[in-house]
Amino acid sequence: xxxxxxxxxxxxxxxxxxxxxxxxxxKAGHTGGSLSCIDILNVLYNxxxxxxxxxxxxxxxxxxxxxxxxxxEALYVVLADKGFFPESxxxxxxxxxxxxxxxxxxxxxxxxxNTGALGHGLPIAAGTALAAKMDKKNYRVFTLxxxxxxxxxxxxxxxxxxxxxxxxxxxxxxxxxxxxxxxxNAEVCNTxxxxxxxxxxxxxxxxxxxxxxxxxxxxxxxxxxEKGKPSLVIAxxxxxxxxxxxxxxxxxxxxxxxxxxxxxxxxxxxxxMANV
Amino acid sequence: xxxxIENNTINGKPxxxxxxATLLELADKDRNIVVxxxxxxxxxxxxxxxxxxxxxxxxxxxxxxxxxxxxxxxASAGKRTFAVSPACFLTARALEQIKNDVCYSDNPVRLIxxxxxxxxxxxxxxxxxxxxFAVLRTINNIIIVAPADNFETTEAVKLAVKLNKPLYLRFxxxxxxxxxxxxxxxxxxxxxxxxxxxxxxxxxxxxxxxxPALQSAEKLIQQGINTTVVSMHTIKPLDAxxxxxxxxxxxxxxxxxxxxxxxxxxxxxxxxxxxxxxxKPFKIMGIPDEYTVTGSQTEIFDHYGLxxxxxxxxxxxxxxx
Numbered sequence: 001x002x003x004x005x006x007x008x009x010x011x012x013x014x015x016x017x018x019x020x021x022x023x024x025x026x027k028a029g030h031t032g033g034s035l036s037c038i039d040i041l042n043v044l045y046n047x048x049x050x051x052x053x054x055x056x057x058x059x060x061x062x063x064x065x066x067x068x069x070x071x072x073e074a075l076y077v078v079l080a081d082k083g084f085f086p087e088s089x090x091x092x093x094x095x096x097x098x099x100x101x102x103x104x105x106x107x108x109x110x111x112x113x114n115t116g117a118l119g120h121g122l123p124i125a126a127g128t129a130l131a132a133k134m135d136k137k138n139y140r141v142f143t144l145x146x147x148x149x150x151x152x153x154x155x156x157x158x159x160x161x162x163x164x165x166x167x168x169x170x171x172x173x174x175x176x177x178x179x180x181x182x183x184x185n186a187e188v189c190n191t192x193x194x195x196x197x198x199x200x201x202x203x204x205x206x207x208x209x210x211x212x213x214x215x216x217x218x219x220x221x222x223x224x225x226e227k228g229k230p231s232l233v234i235a236x237x238x239x240x241x242x243x244x245x246x247x248x249x250x251x252x253x254x255x256x257x258x259x260x261x262x263x264x265x266x267x268x269x270x271x272x273m274a275n276v
Numbered sequence: 277x278x279x280x281i282e283n284n285t286i287n288g289k290p291x292x293x294x295x296x297a298t299l300l301e302l303a304d305k306d307r308n309i310v311v312x313x314x315x316x317x318x319x320x321x322x323x324x325x326x327x328x329x330x331x332x333x334x335x336x337x338x339x340x341x342x343x344x345x346x347x348x349x350x351a352s353a354g355k356r357t358f359a360v361s362p363a364c365f366l367t368a369r370a371l372e373q374i375k376n377d378v379c380y381s382d383n384p385v386r387l388i389x390x391x392x393x394x395x396x397x398x399x400x401x402x403x404x405x406x407x408x409f410a411v412l413r414t415i416n417n418i419i420i421v422a423p424a425d426n427f428e429t430t431e432a433v434k435l436a437v438k439l440n441k442p443l444y445l446r447f448x449x450x451x452x453x454x455x456x457x458x459x460x461x462x463x464x465x466x467x468x469x470x471x472x473x474x475x476x477x478x479x480x481x482x483x484x485x486x487x488p489a490l491q492s493a494e495k496l497i498q499q500g501i502n503t504t505v506v507s508m509h510t511i512k513p514l515d516a517x518x519x520x521x522x523x524x525x526x527x528x529x530x531x532x533x534x535x536x537x538x539x540x541x542x543x544x545x546x547x548x549x550x551x552x553x554x555x556k557p558f559k560i561m562g563i564p565d566e567y568t569v570t571g572s573q574t575e576i577f578d579h580y581g582l583x584x585x586x587x588x589x590x591x592x593x594x595x596x597x
Binding site: 059106112113114115116117119120122123124125126127128129130131132134135153154157158160161164165 | 310331334336337339341342344345346347348349350351352353354355372373376377380381382383
């Protein structure tokens with residue numbers, strides 16, 4: 001289904017409401033990060049990736065690997081919407097014996113790799129992209145990293161490999177919301193300038209407003225940014241985006257809203273929907 | 277049971293050489309086989325592989341975490357992937373990648389630990405892997421194999437290619453004699469090979485300690501002690517059926533491994549036996565809980581009694597208690 005810009009923007013708001021609903025139901029979740037990255041997932045799955053339940057076993061499908069596995073609620077909500085599984089499954093999120101655990105698992109239809117430990121997505125994505133090159137296949141590999149996981153050394157090892165093998169079928173997206181569990185990235189371990197670092201490693205880098213679906217669509221549909229180079233998208237996002245009292249607040253990293261906070265949040269999102 | 281090959285003839289090559297030659301032969305017929313290395317082509321004996329099949333060798337450089345992560349990605353995309361790196365670095369530095377990216381995600385990477393155990397000898401403890409069985413035994417969804425001779429190595433590599441599962445295969449650099457000319461029993465992961473049969477004591481050894489164990493049996497027969505020697509090439513899954521049968525048939529069990537006495541083959545056997553009401557003499561031989569004495573692999577083996585004389589003496593001591 002081809003969506004209009006308005007429909008795409010509305011879809012993000014619907015996803016945000018569902019993220020909150022299932023986090024409240026599970027009494028657990030990574031609220032702030034799921035809200036910051038949901039626009040990226042919306043655009044990837046609805047506008048960019050050639051993947052869905054109908055071709056998930058095809059060796060030619062595009063691959064998405066979520067390195068920031070803790071924001072699994074965003075992924076599950078989008079996968080349900082794409083028809084990988086009934087949305088009602090998410091009522092079991094984090095419940096005893098549920099397959100829908102608090103980090104991505106291949107037991108859930110549509111999930112490519114089990115992730116959750118940070119610094120793992122980029123090496124696996126690089127290997128998958130390398131396989132495509134070796135097999136002369138046209139599929140592309142996307143991976144979403146949190147900015148807080150950049151100090152993991154394995155990311156930089158993989159950044160070297162991706163450039164060394166000229167993996168221009170690989171796109172890494174950094175959900176750059178500038179906050180992590182302890183505080184700001186700058187306070188915890190300053191990784192700026194991210195762009196210059198990756199450029200010096202041999203990547204083609206673009207910045208984008210990571211909460212603007214149209215801007216995301218334009219950038220993500222134009223990879224590779226440079227032939228022969230892996231692409232990096234630094235998506236500037238707002239942690240807790242869409243709910244005023246959650247935005248840019250560390251305490252919502254894995255905070256779960258109470259009943260009143262949930263109702264307030266949903267009311268805000270409904271109002272935003274009316275104004276799209 | 278075939279004849280045990282005379283122990284004074286080193287009629288074999290290093291298992292490492294046999295691994296690379298076997299893999300090259302198989303990869304030449306199967307373009308989907310890929311080797312991933314961490315600047316370890318020389319010690320992994322993969323120089324010829326790189327020259328003959330350059331499109332099937334991925335060089336990562338010295339970055340073991342990335343080596344395993346990239347290998348997991350390649351394997352998930354259908355490549356028959358062998359990640360080759362010194363055992364000491366592969367199973368310590370990249371342990372989280374082995375646990376999550378290979379085993380938990382069920383990406384069928386064949387992890388090849390080269391120059392394993394104390395093969396690097398006097399290079400010291402940074403280069404020894406005396407922990408690998410222990411740490412990998414606790415991780416779900418991995419087969420752990422230490423072939424003893426060239427036959428077992430060849431068969432293990434062939435099986436590893438066929439079997440699309442996470443697997444750890446470790447071996448060393450020393451030329452290894454053929455243990456027996458009996459190949460009728462074949463080779464199967466999870467099934468120990470009885471190399472020699474005797475009713476008094478069973479020695480269960482693995483990897484490069486099987487040969488000195490076999491030599492010790494020749495010494496023990498002179499003392500009137502008849503020994504069964506098993507090459508327990510697969511540490512996990514352990515051949516419980518064989519071990520429990522030998523526990524019944526013989527009067528004592530000694531395990532021998534090029535690994536810490538903590539957490540390896542010996543403790544795996546002990547756990548199995550204790551939970552099956554075993555009450556006969558039992559001894560674990562390996563490297564004690566210390567950073568080893570300086571020396572070559574042979575000197576280190578001798579120092580800790582992992583030699584024909586040392587194992588024979590340990591058996592005698594055990595039977596006298």
